[in-house]
Amino acid sequence: MTNRRRTGIACIMCKNTIELPEYVGQDYDGDLLCGMCGSLLHIKLDKSEVKQYKVLRDRYEEWKKEERLKSLQETAAKLRRK
């Protein structure tokens, strides 16, 4: 018997691989939160195959803004140290 349990699913927004929690088995119908960009997804798995994929809350733009801000702050901090 092969273990066909899916261990991860790609976030459609930021392309990060979201690791599926323990409670997500081969059949799952529920929400999933991307730990990278914070977007909320709804997925439906049937025998580990993705049957449905919806974005419930899109945080990608916000996340990108935050990342940009972070890198700007890092650059500013570096300049200040000189």
Ligand SMILES: [Zn+2]
């Ligand atoms: Zn994401």
